[in-house]
Amino acid sequence: MTSRSQRRLGRSIALHLFLTPLALVWLFPLWMMVVFSTMPDNGIFSPGIELLPHDNFLDNVANLQRDTNFIGAIGISVSVAVTYTVLSVLLTSMAGWALARYEFHGKGAVVAIIFGTITLPYAVVLIPQFIMVARDFGLANTWIALIVPPLFNSLGVLFMRQAFSMMPAELFDAARVEGVKEWRIFLFVALPLARPMLAALAIILFLASWNNYLWPLLINSQPGAMTAPVALGTLIGLTKVSWGGIMAGAVMLTVPMLIVFVLLQRHFIAGIAAGAVK
Amino acid sequence: MRTQNATAYRFLTPYLLVFAIFWIWPIISSFLISFQATRTVPWRFAPTFNWGRLVGDPAFYNALKNTLLILVIQVPVMIALAIVMAVLLNSPLLKARGLYRFAFFAPVVVGEVAYSAVFRLMFSLDFGIINKLLESVGLEKIDWFSNVTPAMAVIMIAVTWRWAGYNAIIILAGLQSIPEDVYEAATLDRVSKLKQFFYITLPLLKPVIVFCAVLSIIGTMQLFTEPFLITERGGPGGGTETLGLLLYRQGFRSLNFGYASAVAYTMAGLAIAITLVQLWLTREPK
Numbered sequence: 001m002t003s004r005s006q007r008r009l010g011r012s013i014a015l016h017l018f019l020t021p022l023a024l025v026w027l028f029p030l031w032m033m034v035v036f037s038t039m040p041d042n043g044i045f046s047p048g049i050e051l052l053p054h055d056n057f058l059d060n061v062a063n064l065q066r067d068t069n070f071i072g073a074i075g076i077s078v079s080v081a082v083t084y085t086v087l088s089v090l091l092t093s094m095a096g097w098a099l100a101r102y103e104f105h106g107k108g109a110v111v112a113i114i115f116g117t118i119t120l121p122y123a124v125v126l127i128p129q130f131i132m133v134a135r136d137f138g139l140a141n142t143w144i145a146l147i148v149p150p151l152f153n154s155l156g157v158l159f160m161r162q163a164f165s166m167m168p169a170e171l172f173d174a175a176r177v178e179g180v181k182e183w184r185i186f187l188f189v190a191l192p193l194a195r196p197m198l199a200a201l202a203i204i205l206f207l208a209s210w211n212n213y214l215w216p217l218l219i220n221s222q223p224g225a226m227t228a229p230v231a232l233g234t235l236i237g238l239t240k241v242s243w244g245g246i247m248a249g250a251v252m253l254t255v256p257m258l259i260v261f262v263l264l265q266r267h268f269i270a271g272i273a274a275g276a277v278k
Numbered sequence: 279m280r281t282q283n284a285t286a287y288r289f290l291t292p293y294l295l296v297f298a299i300f301w302i303w304p305i306i307s308s309f310l311i312s313f314q315a316t317r318t319v320p321w322r323f324a325p326t327f328n329w330g331r332l333v334g335d336p337a338f339y340n341a342l343k344n345t346l347l348i349l350v351i352q353v354p355v356m357i358a359l360a361i362v363m364a365v366l367l368n369s370p371l372l373k374a375r376g377l378y379r380f381a382f383f384a385p386v387v388v389g390e391v392a393y394s395a396v397f398r399l400m401f402s403l404d405f406g407i408i409n410k411l412l413e414s415v416g417l418e419k420i421d422w423f424s425n426v427t428p429a430m431a432v433i434m435i436a437v438t439w440r441w442a443g444y445n446a447i448i449i450l451a452g453l454q455s456i457p458e459d460v461y462e463a464a465t466l467d468r469v470s471k472l473k474q475f476f477y478i479t480l481p482l483l484k485p486v487i488v489f490c491a492v493l494s495i496i497g498t499m500q501l502f503t504e505p506f507l508i509t510e511r512g513g514p515g516g517g518t519e520t521l522g523l524l525l526y527r528q529g530f531r532s533l534n535f536g537y538a539s540a541v542a543y544t545m546a547g548l549a550i551a552i553t554l555v556q557l558w559l560t561r562e563p564k
């Protein structure tokens with residue numbers, strides 16, 4: 001028996017000896033992001049090795065704000081991500097509800113088209129979307145351009161369809177017998193029951209919008225209309241910018257999401273595990 | 279069940295409108311645009327204009343080669359790493375599980391721009407922390423961004439860092455759906471842990487791993503932000519230019535929508551081929 005528990009202990013030590021360095025390597029870029037964001041530029045570009053935070057963060061934020069209106073861009077990013085998340089959760093859960101709970105003409109076709117096109121790369125729709133939104137509708141550099149086109153994302157539909165179809169039919173039939181209207185059943189019976197799935201979906205959609213880069217880069221390229229990642233991206237590669245400032249911006253984009261991740265880890269992981277991203 | 283067309287479409291129509299306008303129509307439209315000469319006003323139908331140029335364009339082959347090179351090296355390394363992470367995170371022997379999970383899963387929430395900026399700074403020639411660490415252990419510093427091979431390596435390292443944990447989350451969910459008693463039986467039969475991994479875990483995980491691989495291949499195939507920001511527009515000298523970057527350059531710098539659409543449909547063709555391979559690999563045995 002002793003030899004068995006000794007083997008267990010040996011295995012446990014080996015496991016931690018392997019996993020700890022790997023975890024430290026994985027944390028290193030995030031840690032350095034924080035360290036850089038607290039260092040003055042002449043500290044970042046000095047020959048010494050600095051691995052601990054300094055106290056220059058607020059100065060760096062000021063430098064960043066001098067290089068680009070980052071606070072304004074954060075405001076746009078937050079508003080867009082919140083609006084997008086609410087609209088997308090609503091649209092995709094309504095569609096998911098219809099596909100899970102009703103029999104109707106064309107249902108098979110709708111499902112087939114969603115599944116059949118889901119693995120097509122986003123790059124395929126980029127150019128027509130741009131031509132349509134910028135030229136045909138004249139909506140470049142507006143909030144609508146940032147919020148509405150990405151609403152096509154169909155993974156929410158499949159996610160919510162799955163969630164609603166797992167609920168027992170009796171729940172809804174009882175309400176129907178009492179003459180409750182379908183939209184009230186959806187709003188007041190089905191949605192509350194789907195709360196964990198809605199939370200997972202909302203987090204994933206919010207994160208996708210918050211971090212979205214390519215589409216906002218193309219469609220909202222004017223300084224006053226940029227989202228925070230786009231505004232930060234314009235500084236990378238320029239010569240006369242504060243790298244401490246860029247890192248402070250990276251921290252402002254990342255740390256709130258890390259906090260949300262830690263607080264709502266369960267929902268995050270549920271959302272990703274269900275393939276609700278991309 | 280009776281059909282409920284009116285009710286169903288009341289719920290479905292708002293989404294279907296967005297889906298049709300911003301997804302289905304663009305898919306068709308970019309296919310049509312790829313057959314048009316778009317730098318004349320009005321555009322004219324010229325079926326071989328873009329596709330003819332594509333098959334003879336060294337820039338296209340360069341971007342295709344770079345993209346495939348990244349795919350072939352980065353995706354298998356990342357998936358293998360993700361499997362290792364998932365299996366070890368799932369071990370009952372692991373203490374402080376939450377800390378390890380945080381370390382590997384945290385990159386999932388980090389945006390492309392933020393992490394591109396960090397990697398660019400970490401790998402810079404004279405003041406990058408990576409070169410400083412290399413020198414501190416007596417190694418030569420590396421000029422990461424002036425040579426193609428190290429520049430490609432930085433891109434692959436960055437993408438692997440960003441996405442390994444994401445795949446590990448999916449694989450971990452797959453692992454946790456394998457019933458315990460399979461392993462209990464194997465342990466009673468004195469099958470070693472290593473053998474259990476290769477003969478039980480891996481075969482049962484195959485559909486999940488194939489799913490992750492396909493997702494990663496399609497994601498990596500569209501790689502744009504990393505070569506755009508980390509290696510400065512695909513540098514050095516186009517050495518890290520990907521199909522995504524070529525599409526951006528042609529479509530949105532040169533405003534050559536026709537040619538960019540041909541590039542986009544090349545990516546779509548690759549994605550379709552890869553999806554078919556996935557369906558074949560995970561088909562139900564007859």
